[in-house]
Amino acid sequence: MLKSYILISWRYLMRNKVSSLISVSGLAIGFACVMWIGLYIKTELAYDSFVNDASRVYRVNLKGKMGDSEFYAGYTPPPAGKALMDNFPEVESYTRIYNPGNLLIRNVDENKSFVERRIFAVDSNFLQMLTYPLLEGNPATCLLDPHSVVLTEASAKKYFGNTNPLGKLLQADRTKDPLKVTGVIKDVAQTSSLKFDMLVPVSNYSEVKYFNWSWVWLNMATYIKLKPSAAANPNVAKNLESKFPAMLRVLAAPAFKRIGKNYDEFLKKGGYWDLHLQALPDVHLGSAGITSVVTTQNDIKNLYILGAIGLFIIILACVNFINLSTAQAAKRAKEIGVRKVMGSEKSQLVQQFLTEALFMSLFAVIVAVLMIWALLPYFNQLSGKDITSAMLLNGQFWLFTAALIAVVTLLAGSYPAFYLSSFKPVSILKGFSIFKSSKGNSGVRNGLVVFQFTVSTALIICTLVVYMQLRYIQNRDLGFDKENVVVFANAEKLGNSEEQFRQELEALPQIASVGKSTSMFTRESFGDFYVPIATSPNEHIAKDITLGSYMVDDDFVKTLDIKITKGRTFDKNFNDSLSVILNEAAVKQIGWKDPIGRYIRYPGGKMELYKVVGVVKDFNFDSLHDAIEPFAFFSYSSKSYDAFSSVIIARLKPGNPTNTLNQIGNKWKNYNAIQPFEYSFLNADLNALYVADHQMGSLLFIFTSLSIFVACLGLLGLVIYTAERRTKEIGIRKVLGASVAQITLLLSKDFVKLVIMAIVIASPLAWYAMNKWLQNFNYHITISWWLFAAAGLLAVFIAFVTLSFQSVKAALANPVKNLKTE
Template identity: 55%
Template sequence: MIRNYFKIAWRNLRKNKLYAVISIIGLTIGLTVGVLIMIWIQDEMSYDKIFKDAEQIYRVNVDGKMGDNSFYAGYTPPPAGAALVDNFPEVESYTRIYRPNTDVLESKTDDGKHFFNEPEIYAVDPNFLEILTYPLAQGDPKTCLQETNSIVITPQIAQKYFGSNNPMGKILYYGKNKQPLKVTGVLKDLTNLAATVKFDMLMPVNNFEEVAYFNWSWVWLNMATYVKLTDQAAKEPNALARLESKFPEMLRTQAASAFDRIGQPYDEFLKNGNHWDIHLQSLTDIHLRSGDIVSTISDQGNIQNIYIFGLIAFFIIVLACVNFTNLATAQASKRRKEIGIRKVLGSLRGQLIRQFLAEAFLYTIISAVFAVSLVALILPSFNALSGKTIPLSSIFSNGIWLILLGMTVLTAFLAGIYPAFYLTSFNPVHVLKGSITSIKVGVLRNGLIVFQFVVAIVMVISSLVIFTQLKFAQHRDLGYDKEHILVINNTEKLDVGAETFRQEIAALPHVKEASISTGIFTKGAFGDFYVPQTSESNHPVAKDISLSSYLVDDHFIATLNLKVEKGRGFNAKFNDSLSVVINETAAKQIGWENPIGQKIRYPGGNMEYYTVIGVVKDFNLESLHNTILPFALFSKRSKSYDTDVSFISLKYKSDDPQKLIAAIENKWKNYQQDVPFDYSFLNDDLNAAYSSDRQMASLFGVFTALSIFVACLGLFGLVAFTAQQRTKEIGIRKVLGARVSGIVKLLSMDFLRLIILALIVASPIAWLAMNHWLQDFAYRIAIPWWTFVVAGTAALGIALVTISFQAIKAAMANPVKSLRTE
């Protein structure tokens, strides 16, 4: 019987080729999008689940507040892990990650020396690979990081330094002192590994003196700490909450001396409304549920994107099902006699329902085969668009096959259930007598058309808003010049020659200004506590404040064209070693209306007092996702702190910077032969901060185009069928003198009214959705009115083109042939 159902379904498919092609194309697109998004979602949700005992591992985060500034960071002070293990039996073990500054790695082979700047070297505790079980191709995870002069590398690094030779036991030379490191392990390829933390090399953390030096500190937040809880603590309900409730008392004991050392008695710190709390975050939650938690070593996604793209997949599949339903019910007038005869000959309604569901399954199975082939074909392009490295083999994983099977069955059911019940509901006596002259499904069919275009218009409006926000981010005045700024990295490697090198490149043609600083926008900043020492009359005593800062030379403000609102910048004519320039936000948070001449004390170093000599207009340190923070510029002559990192920024006026870069690189080699010249353009660095947003926008744009295509595909089929149904009417109208334009209007108006209704319904939905999405940006656009106009005009225009193609064809047909049509 089942075989017979599918045989009849195949005959009907061949008989109604246009209907079949439109339905299959729509279902194929729906399933293709569904499979691609499911693969993407599966990859996003699988992060860190590859590690052994992942459910027992947690990252330690610090939630802090000082004055008006709050932060939540995926970093801890160095002693946090050991303190948790020592004080709480629920914490079984810990391991830490420290990310040092970019440094040079050198190898010596038969064909000479090889030097590379390596930014992805992480320093870790010896047990790192035992807790976070990254797969090793060679070496023992228990011993490979035990020795101080050891290093574990990826296959890519092995190939880069040693070619096809076995890297085990080979020596690499690290940093300025060319410290020899022996290769004791080779990781498996991490490219496709779903892990939030990826790296090129691992070396023991005890190679870095600064970590050992700050082992007293509970405010030096430069370590990522992971703890492993006991099996019982990880599984027992509410155990995590009970454990975290004990942390404040532990901090009061452990951190008190550290806060005293920086001039911030801990109890007084808390009484002033501040806090310094520790929380545990599940390892498997880090990638998607980190929200505003700051981390520069974790690949952090957004759970909101899972919901967005999951809805897109669902709606595009539903659009394809709506096409099938609309076209199937539109065909009802053709098939009612078939159904009537079948019922008269004894067919039960259940059998007829199964027949129509079999047809839906046949269409869907054919579409699923095409969809899988299409996914395999376009997966590389999808990876490029989404920034993923999903392998082709993922299509054939058991999980994806189950998802595809479920999607196929669900799609067939959704597409076929209404036509099956509707078409089998006719009374055979009335059908065969011809008393049923029309099929009254207009309300439902029109409702489905409106639904399709509501989805399409919402996605069009959303795409326009997303692209407008990104354009706003790229062109907004950030408070400094970002165009024609070249950033030279690793200039700390020049040591005392850095200033001479800066002077030489500043003298090159086309260079307007050049400056040395310990930081540059988009690449982080030094942050610490400061104590304002005075407040103006009628104002309360200023609270302690957390400031991000750079040490800069006298040329920094001019090079970046920062706008000095009050006072002055640094100048060689003055002794600015104890001077500071702050931004407007810092002045406002402290409560200074006239900041010039006021003082702040730095609790670190020698407890120096710094006098405010200038206020610069606020500028965005990072992307527009982040608010402007209190910021300070200190003169390099102050030497109050040392970040061991340096950049040279230069402003050029050449339209062809490559010649300038070549000239700078030649001068670099005169100063430093063993450090590769490394540079970037500030504008490119800023654009990179929006890479994930652009990827989302690109995917959203593609899915929007597909949703419009699927909606128009169904509209095309319905117009074709309507024109066919009204063939005689059109012929009569032409004989009576109707023009082609009048007939096109006749066939178009009903559909265009539905598109206008869809626009009215879609507009508030799109506004609400985009208003929610924009909340992720600290600085954002107001949703422009023109996006609704453009979306509506585009929808009407595309629909009109779709309708007109068939309407004009029907209107221009020979009326004699039309009137002969049975």
């Protein structure tokens, strides 16, 4: 029987090549989208699954509020891990990660050097808790020696070729003694939330040792591992978190006092300093709103969006199959009638039609897999993933595919199967039209067309909104001039020659201005607490404020063209060692009406008082996802804090920058021939903040295009069917003088009405979805009415072009031939 079903299905496909091709094409695109999205989601969900006992490992996060400034961060003070292990028996161990920034690493024997950007300073038990697979070395001992280094396989090959690296020496530019290679890790998996190329002991870094007392220096990522007995309790994290405030009242209070704050008063004023535990498997996808400088994080909402798009596209393909199958009912009526008269049961007919759906699904899957295989590099480039063709041979992938085939077969085949098998043989064979009472079926087809174009139009609107938001990001006034600014981020590598190098740049005729800073926009700033000084006991101003800051030279503000709204910038004609420039957000939060000449005090150190000499217009020094926070510029001469990095920026005059950069590169080599000359353009650095947004926009555009294509395939199939049914009518109208345009309009107008109905339904749905998405940005566009109008016109245009393709063909046909055929 099965053989018979397959044979009949094959014959049906061959007899109806156009409708079969349309159905298979739509299903193939749907399968390809769902399979690729499935692979993407599987990769995202697999993050950190390679870690042994991952369910027992937690990242320690800190949620804090100081004054009006709030933050939620995936990093902690240096003593947090030890405090948790000492105070709570549930905690088995802890390990910490510190990011020391870019380091120049040199092969001592071969004088081969590279700048390493992905290097972590870690505690000695790092590889025991987070079990990255070692190819060489012992995870328990390889980081015990302060002068050791562990490389990934790729890094080992980069420095030492194919020779065994164990025991070899590397020199880092921030450590006096060479580092001995004591281990080699298998290259870090794509599914690791921590990406690194080298590990060195954290004991090499004096700043970590110095701040081991501090509960306000937040530069360490801390992970703890719970004992098996504790981890078995599903509420262990909540139970532990409830005990943390009492611990912090004891341990954090001295650190707060050291910076001039009473911890109890800090809490009474509405401040908080709370530790939270986040399970390791949740770090990658569950960290929306949590900042981190060491972990790779995504928003699980993106997976929901992609999953929904994949679901809609496969449903669109199934709708095509349903519409075309039911539209072909008249052609199959006699076949069904004869088979029923010959004794076929309804269940056998249902099985036959489901077999046809299965047959088409199998064809579509083969095409889909070939499409994925051919386009995988392109999709990887768009998504930033590294999905390999080997994953297409994975057993789980084919189990997923088999389940998908079964679902699609039932979804696409059930309605046509039960509808076609329900025809009464007597009525059919007597010649009664099966469509006399088929208004319900026509209504279903129309409803499905509306559904298809509702989805497609909604995706068009979403794509337009994403495009407009990304363009807004590109063109928004950030409060400074980002064009033609070159950033030299490793200026500290020049040592004592840094100032001389800066002066030589300033002398170049192609350079308009040069500035210097301890950091730069898109990079880390130094954050600390300050106390605004009141002029009278009754003055209502903020009691304290958290400020991000850079130390800058006299030309930094001028070079970036940051607008001074009050006062002045730093000037060599003044002694600015105890001066500060605030942004408008800081002044507003403090509550000063006239800030010039007022003071803020640093409650730690020597209790320095800084005089406000200028106010700058608010500028976006970070992503537009984030609100502008209070910020300050201190003069380099203030030496307000120790900075381990230095950045020189240069504004180039308009023209070709290549020759200028070559000259600067030669000057750099004169001062430091070992350190590679590196630079970046500020506008490129800012654009890099939105890589994930651009990726999502590109994926949305592709899937929107595919959904429109699938919907148009279905529309094309229906208009072909309609033209075939109305062949005689078209011939008579042409004989009576109807024009090609009139006949095209006749065949198209009903479908265009359905598309317009879809636009009306799609618009509020898309507005709601994109309004939610735009809330991820603190600065965003307003969704205008013309976006909906543009999307609607585009949907109507696409539909009309699709309809016209077949309608014009039908209208141009010879009416004599049509009437003879009828």
